Amino acid sequence: MRLFSLATASVLIALAATRPAAAQSLPQPKWADVERETLEHFQALLRLDTRNPPGNERRAAEYLKNVFDREGIPARILALDSNRSNVVARLKGTGRKRPLLIMGHTDVVTVDSTKWTHPPFAATRDGGYVYGRGAVDDKDNVAAGLMTMLLLKRLNVPLDRDVIFLAESGEEGTTRVGIDFVTRQHLDEINAEYCLAEGGGATRISGDVKYATIQTLEKRGRGIELMARGVAGHGSVPLKSNAIVHLAGSVARIGAWRPEIRLNETTRGYFERLATLSPPDVARHYRGVLSSDSAARRAADDWLYENEPRHSSMLRTSVSPNIIAGGYRSNVIPSEARATLDVRMLPDEDPDRFLEEMKKVVNDPSVEVRFPSAAFGRPTGAESRLDSEAFKAIEAAVRRVYNVPAIPVMSTGATDMSFVRAKGIQCFGIGPAVDMEDGPRGFGGHSDQERILESELHRFVRLNWDIVTSLARAK
Numbered sequence: 001m002r003l004f005s006l007a008t009a010s011v012l013i014a015l016a017a018t019r020p021a022a023a024q025s026l027p028q029p030k031w032a033d034v035e036r037e038t039l040e041h042f043q044a045l046l047r048l049d050t051r052n053p054p055g056n057e058r059r060a061a062e063y064l065k066n067v068f069d070r071e072g073i074p075a076r077i078l079a080l081d082s083n084r085s086n087v088v089a090r091l092k093g094t095g096r097k098r099p100l101l102i103m104g105h106t107d108v109v110t111v112d113s114t115k116w117t118h119p120p121f122a123a124t125r126d127g128g129y130v131y132g133r134g135a136v137d138d139k140d141n142v143a144a145g146l147m148t149m150l151l152l153k154r155l156n157v158p159l160d161r162d163v164i165f166l167a168e169s170g171e172e173g174t175t176r177v178g179i180d181f182v183t184r185q186h187l188d189e190i191n192a193e194y195c196l197a198e199g200g201g202a203t204r205i206s207g208d209v210k211y212a213t214i215q216t217l218e219k220r221g222r223g224i225e226l227m228a229r230g231v232a233g234h235g236s237v238p239l240k241s242n243a244i245v246h247l248a249g250s251v252a253r254i255g256a257w258r259p260e261i262r263l264n265e266t267t268r269g270y271f272e273r274l275a276t277l278s279p280p281d282v283a284r285h286y287r288g289v290l291s292s293d294s295a296a297r298r299a300a301d302d303w304l305y306e307n308e309p310r311h312s313s314m315l316r317t318s319v320s321p322n323i324i325a326g327g328y329r330s331n332v333i334p335s336e337a338r339a340t341l342d343v344r345m346l347p348d349e350d351p352d353r354f355l356e357e358m359k360k361v362v363n364d365p366s367v368e369v370r371f372p373s374a375a376f377g378r379p380t381g382a383e384s385r386l387d388s389e390a391f392k393a394i395e396a397a398v399r400r401v402y403n404v405p406a407i408p409v410m411s412t413g414a415t416d417m418s419f420v421r422a423k424g425i426q427c428f429g430i431g432p433a434v435d436m437e438d439g440p441r442g443f444g445g446h447s448d449q450e451r452i453l454e455s456e457l458h459r460f461v462r463l464n465w466d467i468v469t470s471l472a473r474a475k
């Protein structure tokens with residue numbers, strides 16, 4: 001109970017005398033103490049080298065397990081590969097509602113140490129920031145989830161639903177050992193009505209938080225290959241069937257193609273709300289996207305493609321040709337050439353139908369359009385609902401903690417939530433506030449100066465606590 005202030009305790013005792021236990025107001029943590037402890041765990045986690053590959057997430061899993069053990073919170077290690085373990089912990093509720101899952105991944109992407117001003121695994125504090133690989137992807141979510149669990153336990157908050165914490169390995173491209181394994185073999189340990197994870201965040205512009213995004217949906221990566229075949233021959237005798245020429249033409253046609261615009265509940269809500277928060281000259285493009293007039297939609301799309309390409313990608317299944325390969329000497333006409341396309345499908349896209357559409361765009365019988373045989377795929381699940389208790393609770397918490405509106409967002413990339421959503425659990429991506437300028441200036445996730453504002457880390461813990469207690473505590 002060391003985080004329980006005496007003043008709060010006496011107020012609670014007075015309240016308890018006049019009100020039934022279940023209706024007690026929520027005990028408030030002593031935030032100054034919480035902040036000290038948050039920083040301690042956060043820095044300790046950043047100092048564990050869990051770069052993936054190779055991962056070594058066991059370091060983080062064991063650290064977390066030790067903390068839970070010390071606090072008397074039941075926790076278990078789950079491992080497909082003992083060096084790449086996951087840890088799951090659970091606080092029991094009455095079972096009146098189905099559980100709430102809080103997730104964070106413990107692996108981080110690799111680093112080029114020579115590029116870092118502050119060493120990537122030192123968790124250096126400088127100028128109000130903490131620097132380190134994983135600072136915003138995703139040890140911030142791990143630390144916030146951990147603190148919420150500790151506070152729920154210490155303050156003995158009565159719960160209507162179990163609160164489950166999962167720190168999973170392998171999110172950065174090796175889900176086989178992490179979320180894929182956990183959802184496949186230990187679903188009963190994490191099964192829940194709702195889940196909170198990474199993928200959202202609050203946006204600061206010139207030092208003020210303007211809005212917070214809540215990720216309710218993500219696109220699904222599904223690569224496509226173009227394979228051109230022609231006749232091999234001497235380079236001194238050009239051939240009409242030259243595979244490189246046919247491939248280049250096909251790639252150019254695909255590059256010029258913009259698949260149809262299709263909105264869903266999340267992206268519609270996103271552009272609607274973003275329009276109300278943006279200056280008029282930008283807002284008109286967001287409204288244009290929503291227009292029923294196809295010329296207005298096209299004009300808005302043109303502007304976004306040029307100026308805000310991420311937003312253009314949100315409108316459609318996107319295609320980006322990213323690898324091209326063919327030929328091996330200058331005087332040999334190669335018989336084959338291949339292009340690899342990064343395709344990010346809208347969640348409701350029919351992959352086979354899309355492939356057929358692409359064949360029509362390519363329109364060249366010597367170029368095969370196909371899904372690669374060994375694709376790294378993530379499953380897909382339904383859009384998390386905006387009229388759910390969880391979305392409303394997050395929205396209200398965002399209002400209390402930041403005093404700004406919340407906006408649903410669809411990620412153009414994929415996270416571990418895809419596996420969890422595929423099991424029917426509604427997932428919501430949240431995250432701390434970061435300066436909008438930080439990413440472009442090279443301080444964002446996966447950058448060589450990944451960092452988080454200490455004050456925003458602490459606010460994120462409060463947000464996490466607010467959301468979890470409003471969704472899970474007994475009322």
Ligand SMILES: [Zn+2]
Nearest residue numbers: 137138171198
């Ligand atoms: Zn991440």
